[in-house]
Amino acid sequence: MSISRRKSSLWRACLATLVLAVVGGFLFNWLMPQGVGFIPPEVAKPLWKAIAPAQAKELKEQGAVFLDAREAGDYGKARLRGALKLPAGEIDKLYRFLEPTLKQAPALVVYGQSTSRFPAAYLAQHLKRQGYEKVYVLEGCLDTLRGQGFDIQEIKRQGASS
Amino acid sequence: MKARLMELVSLAARWFVAGVYIFAAYDKVWDPAAFAKSVATYDLLPLWAVNSASVVLAWLEILVGAQLLLGLYHRAAAVWASGLLVFFTGLMLYAGYTGAGFDCGCFPGGGGAAAHEAGYEGALRDILFLMPALWVVWRPGRWLALTPQASGRDGEYLSDSWGRHIS
Structure with a gap:
């Protein structure tokens, strides 16, 4: 051959x-x-609504609770000030601790998105199924929110160089 | 004698790479959601491509493993095995450079404990796996292979299923 x-x-x-x-x-x-x-499915057929950063800030002033759906490690590095940690992969474990706070909130704003992952959508879908009416997913990731007037809390680890 | 030794090395290399690929892929094929999650951890693909790419990758791995095990168009399978290992090595180097620290999703039993952490060690492991894969590309061998395949460069080394020279 x-x-x-x-x-x-x-x-x-x-x-x-x-x-x-x-x-x-x-x-x-x-x-x-x-x-x-x-x-x-949480992206293909979303039950939640997307919300622009400007509208999210208005909701925050009205007492909306912000939820960080990213992994705990990411939350530990940087987060929106006052946001509660509820990683999409740990809903079953952490939800019961946050339930009283979430039930009293006028609206829930979830964030957490990267190139390949959209945990905010997953968490928002879950919350909608739990019966929460006003669940919004904040457009953009934490980096894109930096220049839009959001107070981002950077957590520096002990021993890390500045 | 040399021909038989070459056939033996080729068979060992082929079955070794087959074992690696089948072991790595069976869980990915059976649990596509978990593997898609691992693929997403690298944050390289757009969201809409993650599930499709992970399904195809898992099936490519299991097919390559099965082809190498059976000796069915095993040179082509070895080309795929080598190409994938080069890609995985690059991925591990990238993960090491960025200090990813998550499970590479390469083998079963990973999970959150990062049993096979993505990084430079993973790159070294993949380079070691690449050696036998390249050997099979170079000399696919014919022992216990379903597809008769000429070994080596054209006409340089051809043998039958038992390593006897046939040209």
């Missing part, structure tokens, strides 16, 4: 492997109960 023919058959086999992975993956994902959708 010539080198060029062998090379082309090698690439064909590589392509076949990729096609099989795509077809197999999507079929399995579609047929099995544990399959995931293309887009998370």
